Amino acid sequence: xxxxxxFLLRGTCQGALAVMGMPFLDCFxxxxxxxxxxxxxxxPTRFNTFFFGLGLTKQLWIPKTGxxxxxxxxxxxxxxxxxSKLNVFSGLRVPLDDNPNxxxxxxAAAAATGISPxxxxxxxxxxxxxxxxxxxxxxxxxxxxxxxxxxxPKQSYSSxxxxxxxxxxxxxxxxxxxxxxxxxxxxxKGDWKPDPQAMIQQSVLSxxxxxxxxxxxxxxxxxxxxxxxxxxxxxxxxxxxxxxxxRPEIQAKVTIPDxxxxxxxxxxxxxxxxxxxxxxxxxxxxxxxDQTRVFNLSVSEPGSQIFMPGDSLGYHQSTHEEPIDPVLxxxxxxxxYNVDTMELxxxxxxELDAVPEGDGTVLDHSLVYAxxxxxxAKIHAVDGLPIFVAGGASGRxxxxxxxxxxxxxxxxxxxxxxxxxxxxxxxxxxxSMEIRQPYxxxxx
Amino acid sequence: MRxxxxxxxxxxVLASVAAVASAEAAASSQVASLRxxxxxxxxxxxxxxxxxxxxxxxxxxxxxxIGGLQAASTAVLSVTPVGxxxxxxxxxxxxxxxxxxxxxxxxPCAPKSAKAPDDACAAQVLGKYGRLLxxxxxxxxxxxxxxxxxxxxxxxxxxxxxxxRYGLASLIQAPDFIFRxxxxxxxxxxxxxxxxxxxxxxxxxxxxxxxxDEELLQAAQKGELNTxxxxxxxxxxxxxxxxxxxxxxxxxxxxFELDTFDTVSKDSILYPKWSSSIAASAKxxxxxxxxxxxxxxxxxxxxxxxxxxxxxxxxxxxxYQLPFAxxxxxxxYEFAADSGRSGVLTQVSMLSMFSHPGRSSxxxxxxxxxxxxxxxxxxxxxxxxxxxxxxxxxxxxKTVRERLMxxxxxxxxxxxxxxxxxxxxxxxxxxxxxxxxxxxxxxLIDVSAAIQGKKFSGAEGLGKFLHDSPKYTSCVxxxxxxxxxxxxxxxxxxxxxxxxxxxxxxxxxRLRSLLKGLVEDKDFFSASPPEPTSTATKVASQ
Numbered sequence: 001x002x003x004x005x006x007f008l009l010r011g012t013c014q015g016a017l018a019v020m021g022m023p024f025l026d027c028f029x030x031x032x033x034x035x036x037x038x039x040x041x042x043x044p045t046r047f048n049t050f051f052f053g054l055g056l057t058k059q060l061w062i063p064k065t066g067x068x069x070x071x072x073x074x075x076x077x078x079x080x081x082x083x084s085k086l087n088v089f090s091g092l093r094v095p096l097d098d099n100p101n102x103x104x105x106x107x108a109a110a111a112a113t114g115i116s117p118x119x120x121x122x123x124x125x126x127x128x129x130x131x132x133x134x135x136x137x138x139x140x141x142x143x144x145x146x147x148x149x150x151x152x153p154k155q156s157y158s159s160x161x162x163x164x165x166x167x168x169x170x171x172x173x174x175x176x177x178x179x180x181x182x183x184x185x186x187x188x189k190g191d192w193k194p195d196p197q198a199m200i201q202q203s204v205l206s207x208x209x210x211x212x213x214x215x216x217x218x219x220x221x222x223x224x225x226x227x228x229x230x231x232x233x234x235x236x237x238x239x240x241x242x243x244x245x246x247r248p249e250i251q252a253k254v255t256i257p258d259x260x261x262x263x264x265x266x267x268x269x270x271x272x273x274x275x276x277x278x279x280x281x282x283x284x285x286x287x288x289x290d291q292t293r294v295f296n297l298s299v300s301e302p303g304s305q306i307f308m309p310g311d312s313l314g315y316h317q318s319t320h321e322e323p324i325d326p327v328l329x330x331x332x333x334x335x336x337y338n339v340d341t342m343e344l345x346x347x348x349x350x351e352l353d354a355v356p357e358g359d360g361t362v363l364d365h366s367l368v369y370a371x372x373x374x375x376x377a378k379i380h381a382v383d384g385l386p387i388f389v390a391g392g393a394s395g396r397x398x399x400x401x402x403x404x405x406x407x408x409x410x411x412x413x414x415x416x417x418x419x420x421x422x423x424x425x426x427x428x429x430x431x432s433m434e435i436r437q438p439y440x441x442x443x444x
Numbered sequence: 445m446r447x448x449x450x451x452x453x454x455x456x457v458l459a460s461v462a463a464v465a466s467a468e469a470a471a472s473s474q475v476a477s478l479r480x481x482x483x484x485x486x487x488x489x490x491x492x493x494x495x496x497x498x499x500x501x502x503x504x505x506x507x508x509x510i511g512g513l514q515a516a517s518t519a520v521l522s523v524t525p526v527g528x529x530x531x532x533x534x535x536x537x538x539x540x541x542x543x544x545x546x547x548x549x550x551x552p553c554a555p556k557s558a559k560a561p562d563d564a565c566a567a568q569v570l571g572k573y574g575r576l577l578x579x580x581x582x583x584x585x586x587x588x589x590x591x592x593x594x595x596x597x598x599x600x601x602x603x604x605x606x607x608x609r610y611g612l613a614s615l616i617q618a619p620d621f622i623f624r625x626x627x628x629x630x631x632x633x634x635x636x637x638x639x640x641x642x643x644x645x646x647x648x649x650x651x652x653x654x655x656x657d658e659e660l661l662q663a664a665q666k667g668e669l670n671t672x673x674x675x676x677x678x679x680x681x682x683x684x685x686x687x688x689x690x691x692x693x694x695x696x697x698x699x700f701e702l703d704t705f706d707t708v709s710k711d712s713i714l715y716p717k718w719s720s721s722i723a724a725s726a727k728x729x730x731x732x733x734x735x736x737x738x739x740x741x742x743x744x745x746x747x748x749x750x751x752x753x754x755x756x757x758x759x760x761x762x763x764y765q766l767p768f769a770x771x772x773x774x775x776x777y778e779f780a781a782d783s784g785r786s787g788v789l790t791q792v793s794m795l796s797m798f799s800h801p802g803r804s805s806x807x808x809x810x811x812x813x814x815x816x817x818x819x820x821x822x823x824x825x826x827x828x829x830x831x832x833x834x835x836x837x838x839x840x841x842k843t844v845r846e847r848l849m850x851x852x853x854x855x856x857x858x859x860x861x862x863x864x865x866x867x868x869x870x871x872x873x874x875x876x877x878x879x880x881x882x883x884x885x886x887x888l889i890d891v892s893a894a895i896q897g898k899k900f901s902g903a904e905g906l907g908k909f910l911h912d913s914p915k916y917t918s919c920v921x922x923x924x925x926x927x928x929x930x931x932x933x934x935x936x937x938x939x940x941x942x943x944x945x946x947x948x949x950x951x952x953x954r955l956r957s958l959l960k961g962l963v964e965d966k967d968f969f970s971a972s973p974p975e976p977t978s979t980a981t982k983v984a985s986q
Contacts, residue, residue, distance in 0.1 A: 103824060120824070121508070152707050154506045163517070166526050167505050174503070182533075186601060200597060200610065205532065207593045207614045214585075215619050218627070220974060222480045226522035230619055235527035240529070266709040267801070310713040312802030409486075 017289040043148035043251055043365050045359050045394045046287045047421055049112075049296045050348050050370040051157045052341040053104070053304030054319055054377040056386045057330045061338070062090045066404030078346040079388070082399045084351065085363060085391045087442065088391055090414055091405015094375075094382040095432035100131065104303035104373045107382035107410075111371035114429025117430045123159045128369065128414050130160060133294045135423050141183075141243045143236055144294035145286060150306070150343070151265025160295045164229060164247050168298065172260040172278040178182060179286045180256050183438060187248045187289050202241035209234050227392040248290035250258045251419045252357035267305045267314070276344045280351035288355045299344045302373030306337060324408050329380065344371055349390055366391040367417055371410075377381030387413050393420040398442050413425075419443055456922035466783060476628040476971035479518040479930045481506065481621075484694055488654035489745040490538060493576040495550070498541050502534040511932035512815050513923060514698050519930035523622060531702055535616035542573075552610035561598040561607060568589045570611050570710055579656055580621040580641040581665075601697040626648065628971035636971040640664035643675075643969050650928040650963070651682040653694040656793065672964070677961055685714055686925075689735055692955065696734040699923050700788070700816060704797045711802035714934045715877050718764060718796075722877070725759045726792035733788055738955040745920055745953040749787040749817075749910040752779040763792055763877060783872055784880060786907030789813070806844055806868025813867050817910055819919035819933060822864045825857065843884045847848070866893035870906040917953055925962055940967055 003307035050054040056075050063070035068090075077088055094107055096116040102109075109117035112127040126134075131143055137143045140185055148155035148168035156168035169175035185192055212231045219227055244355030265275050276299060300306050300315075307314030311322060315337040322331040367389040375384035387410060392399060397420040417440035418425060429435050445883050474774050481489065483504040486984065490500050505527035510516035523531065541547060548554070553561035570590045572583040580878050582590075598607025613623065624645050631637035638646065641656075644664040648656040656664070660678060668674025682688065710718035730753040737743040756777045761768040768777070778786040788794060798812040799805050811822045825934040849867055868891040877882050882889060891902040910916045916937070924940040926933035938945075947961025948954070962968055 146526075154707075155502070160524060163508060163520060164522055164524055166524050166907075167503070201532070201536070202595070204536075204610045204614050204617075207589060208617055210589065211618055211620070215625075218473060219475045219478070222520075223475060226478060226520075227619065229522035229524070230528070232621075233523050233525040234532075236525040237528055237532050266707070268709055269714070270863065304916075307709075307801050309711050310802075311799065312711060312714055314801055317800060330611065383582075 009076050032172070033402055041249070043394065044050045044136060044290070044293050045396070046293045046295070046362065046366040046423060047129060047136065047417075048283070048287075048294070048348070048352070048366055048368040048391075049127075049129050049157065050345055050388075051108070051155075051296070051298040051369060052345060052370065052372050053302050053306070053374075054163050054315060054334075054341075055372045055374040056338045056342070057335045058376060058384065059330055060335055060407040061386060063402045063404070064089065065296060066402050068400050068402075070402040075335070075342055078339065078343040081347070082346070082349045082363075082390060085349070085353070085390055085392060087397075087399050089387040089389070090384065090402065090403045091389055091407060092383075092410040092413065093386050094385055096382070096408050097431040101380060101382065104301075104377075104382045106373075107375070108157060108302045108371065108373040109386050110382070110433060111385060111387065111410050111414070112159075114409075114414050114433050114435065116433065117429060122162050123162065125164075126161050127159045128417065129158050129294050129296055130166075132421050132423060134416060135342045136293050136421060139243055140248070140290055141240055141244065142286075142292040143239075144296065145169070145175070145179065145283070145292045146296040146298070147279045147283065149265065149272050149279055149297065149299045150267050150301075151271075151275070152301070155298045155301050156296065156438060157298060160229065166262055169279075170295070171263065171265045172275055172282065173262055175279055175282050176259050179291055180259075183244060184256075184291070185244070185247075186256055187250050194247075194248045198241045198244040205234055205238045205241065209238070210285040250288060250290055250357070252288035252355055252362065254285055254288050254355060256289070267300065267307055269306055269308045272299055272306065272344060273347075277351060281420075283348075284355045287352075287366065288357055297348055299341060302376075304337075304340075304341070306340070307337075308340075310338075316377075319374075324378075331442075334377070345388070352391070361390070363390065364389070364392045365394045367393045367397060367420060369414070369417055385410055389413060389417060396420045396422075396444050398444050401442065403439065403442075408439075409435060411435045412437070412439060416442055449465065464804065470888060473627045473629045474636065474971070474974040475625055476625075476636065476638060476642070477519055477626045477930055478517075479626075480505075480521055480523065480564060481624065482514070482518060482694075485624075485649055485653060486622075488647060488652075489577075489935070490616075492654050493573060493658070494538065494542055494547075494795070497547075498538055500528045500534060501537065503531065509701065511926060511934040512701075512819065513933055514703065514929055515927045515930055516932045517923070528617075530935045531622055532613075532617045535613045538616055539609045539613035543605040544614060555604040557810040558604050559602045560604060561595040562604055563591050563595055565604075566594045566598075566608055568617065569608060571595070573612060574657060575617050575661070577615050578618070579661070580941065583787060584617070592674075618859060626971075630758040630973075636972055636973050638969040638971060640667055640669050643669040646928065647963060649691075650695075651679075651691045651959070652685070652687040661705060676964060678961055680832060683959060684923075688956075689829070690737060693731050693735060695924065695927055696731055697727075698858070698927060699920075700734075700793070701797065701812065702730060702793060705793070708797055709801055710796070713947070714802045715875075718877050719759070719920060721759045722763050722792065723796075724761075725757050727877070728774075729755055729760055730788050730791050733791070736776075742954055742956065745948075745955055745958075746792070746911045746917060749789060749916065750784055750904075750907040750952065751787050752781070752783065754779065755779075760792065763879070765879065784903055786903040788870070789907055789910070790874060790903045795871065795874045795878035796876060802876065804874065804876045806848060806865055806872060807861070808868070808940070809871050810864030810866065810868030814864050818847045818913070818915045818917060819922055821865075821934065843887050844872060845890055866895045867906060871891050871901065871903055873902055917948065918945060921948055921958055921962070925968075928962065928968070941965075943967070 061075035063073050063112040066429055094110045096106055099118055101114045102117060102120045105120050108116055109123050113123050113125045133144045146156045146158045146163045146166055146168040148170050151170045153167040153170045156165050158307050159165045169178055215227055216405060260278055264271050279297060283297060284293050287295055304315045318333045322333050325332055337416050352366060355362040370388040372386060373383050411433040412435045415428040415435045419438045427434060427436050453688045477831050487500050490498060507514040553568045554564040555565045567587050571582055571587050593614055594611030595609040597610045598604050626637045626642035628636040629639055641664045644660045646655040648660055663669055663678050705723045708723060737748055738745060754777055755774050757774050758770060776971055798808040814820045814822060870891050872889050873891050893900060898909060921941045921944050922933050922936055928937050941962060943965035944962030948958035951957035
């Protein structure tokens with residue numbers, strides 16, 4: 001008889017209950033989950049991604065020298081306040097091997113998975129945030145949370161692979177409601193107690209999961225994988241209910257604000273400037289209250305459709321159609337949009353750094369991976385993709401460096417991040433992006 | 445509470461063993477297609493099963509477009525944890541309403557005592573709604589499991605209805621509801637065909653965009669959908685109903701890509717007139733035009749490309765700059781003969797969806813319309829192209845046409861631009877929000893174009909070209925077929941919808957004839973034979 005993992009879990013659970021009288025919920029935690037029961041443990045290290053479309057302008061963003069004492073460049077100015085907590089990576093290669101250069105996709109997918117994609121708009125594996133969430137998110141209410149400041153649930157670069165992108169919350173209000181609406185119990189308050197509803201809902205989910213054996217019969221291979229995904233999602237909902245039984249251990253002193261109002265979220269830059277800090281703030285609070293340990297924020301799609309009202313071209317069209325200024329040697333309007341997106345990135349760093357906890361801030365106990373789709377959008381170039389990693393990963397990542405073009409594949413950054421996040425792996429990426437050597441100098 | 449949960453766990457372990465046994469017995473049929481319900485299908489189904497008073501509040505996962513249709517992606521996408529979180533919350537919220545005091549009188553039975561489990565009554569309620577939700581009768585195991593869940597929770601809370609709530613919620617979030625699971629059995633040598641309940645499901649969602657009604661379920665149960673006469677009777681009934689409108693609205697919404705409007709933004713400085721209410725109205729205008737022509741007037745679908753008849757509300761009249769008196773919210777309107785308008789092609793919807801926020805885009809329009817109306821997708825442009833000349837409005841090339849032509853002298857670019865640009869260029873007489881214009885940057889706009897050697901001018905010329913093109917009518921047939929079966933329209937061979945197309949053409953391109961021809965053809969319920977797989981169910985590691 002074939003016994004699946006769920007069945008074993010139950011069997012063990014009942015045995016444990018009968019013999020040891022172990023608390024009901026604890027028996028659902030696997031070996032890594034035992035950390036949850038401990039008290040006084042260190043704060044968990046959190047992971048964030050920040051996605052911005054269309055890259056930057058080479059002449060204007062790459063610092064002239066590598067190492068710690070680089071001179072800050074014009075396009076990175078908005079990041080100046082976080083310089084000591086930031087690593088800047090230039091000159092990274094994105095070898096696509098035998099796959100086509102899917103415009104506004106290959107670069108983003110390579111950065112997110114270490115794999116040159118074989119399809120437009122699909123990732124060939126789980127994205128890095130999900131690979132990390134698999135390891136660090138045990139016991140939190142949400143395995144990960146994504147938000148789109150431009151108001152499009154499809155602008156999520158967090159994926160389970162293939163076409164299964166995890167939809168983004170598309171307004172500050174919907175992000176707030178998911179995080180701090182029904183089902184949320186404020187761990188900063190003294191009167192926290194487990195909600196009996198969560199335990200009942202868990203038994204309903206358990207009953208739903210019982211359909212698995214029956215439903216998995218008679219399915220073709222592709223449909224079987226889809227159905228497996230459905231049941232994985234059911235399982236995650238169960239884990240969420242279990243997590244809600246346990247008071248999160250937090251060190252931050254924060255107050256959950258009232259719900260934000262409705263607002264227009266779209267590609268117009270003034271609206272993005274309003275939505276981005278609100279979403280970043282909510283993400284920071286979610287991390288501080290341990291509702292999730294993985295927060296993804298995007299400000300545009302690849303091939304960013306951001307526009308400044310009055311500019312009939314907008315960002316993406318400008319990258320292709322604005323002539324290169326013969327004197328300046330770059331596209332001036334594009335360069336302005338580049339800086340605009342760096343300002344949006346700085347808004348996320350600002351909010352993460354504004355929440356004190358333990359011996360530092362949420363940013364100090366996090367890593368933020370910022371990536372994009374193109375290095376030179378005009379010609380859809382991917383080599384030299386601008387990449388940033390911010391935060392100290394609770395002391396496991398050194399920061400303040402410009403890691404200047406050493407021709408490493410972009411996957412080396414992703415690999416280093418996972419090392420710092422405590423993911424146990426020896427190799428990451430595929431083909432020419434397969435990497436075994438992290439930036440050891442950056443790892444503490 | 446803890447004791448209760450423990451006993452529940454032991455029950456579910458036993459139940460899973462029983463489920464394995466029953467599933468093995470039913471192994472002869474094969475799941476031919478697994479389609480995630482769309483937002484509208486879910487909402488309509490819940491309204492039809494429980495009544496319109498039941499509120500459905502929650503977010504649905506976005507879909508993607510494959511072969512020009514979102515419908516095809518429902519057969520490819522799964523349910524992510526974020527999506528399921530929403531499904532489980534909605535299921536519970538629906539179950540709370542259905543078991544609430546206000547609704548109870550509508551349930552098929554009342555418990556002996558409201559404070560204790562009543563398995564007989566629970567089985568009756570869950571069996572009734574389960575059949576409607578799963579679009580087939582529940583197996584005895586399925587009823588037993590849901591009753592067991594209700595019983596345990598009714599006992600622990602001393603409340604029959606509280607228990608029933610959870611039993612019902614478990615059905616509303618089950619894969620059998622969230623997915624349209626179409627099963628097929630062998631029907632001759634190497635041939636598989638849908639089982640009766642799956643036929644009912646496919647018909648109902650195509651025609652009415654909702655779950656099969658009682659009569660259709662009964663026809664399935666009696667095997668009538670497997671006979672030509674029985675099928676024909678039900679098809680005629682579905683088509684005679686006003687509910688055909690919901691079904692065809694959903695189809696047109698998908699085919700015309702009107703969901704694009706959800707993310708369209710316009711430049712508020714260059715086009716201050718634009719508002720989100722115009723976007724919603726424009727979508728409605730196009731749907732009303734298509735439904736009125738194809739169903740109310742039983743008109744020729746080719747006329748959708750040329751008609752000047754439309755429907756307006758106040759917001760649209762302002763956008764079109766028409767002085768107009770309104771007796772009701774929506775009024776029929778016919779554009780003047782010299783308006784330059786031509787069918788849905790020149791409605792605000794098509795013109796504004798496929799434009800930039802601050803300017804029109806012949807390329808975007810051309811690419812979209814080729815795909816939507818001619819089923820001819822345009823390949824992605826090469827990665828390294830210099831488009832600067834297209835934009836330099838300060839140079840010698842004043843109009844988009846001049847700039848595009850300069851760009852298209854590059855031979856790699858030309859192959860695609862000669863394909864899609866003519867359509868877009870002929871629509872240049874309309875700006876990014878659909879307003880009429882005659883000049884660009886001070887120069888008169890030339891709206892002449894040629895496709896495959898046929899010369900025409902302006903939107904009216906384009907409308908006439910599409911009206912007369914057999915590619916357009918064939919594309920409509922292809923898309924209805926792919927939409928109904930959840931397939932990539934680009935992979936559908938023309939032979940698959942041959943019978944439907946013939947009925948369509950013979951009737952002078954009436955939509956009802958196309959529908960009837962397609963669904964009554966033997967191919968419509970056919971399925972590919974299962975791929976050879978090992979019998980053991982593979983358990984993927986999570």
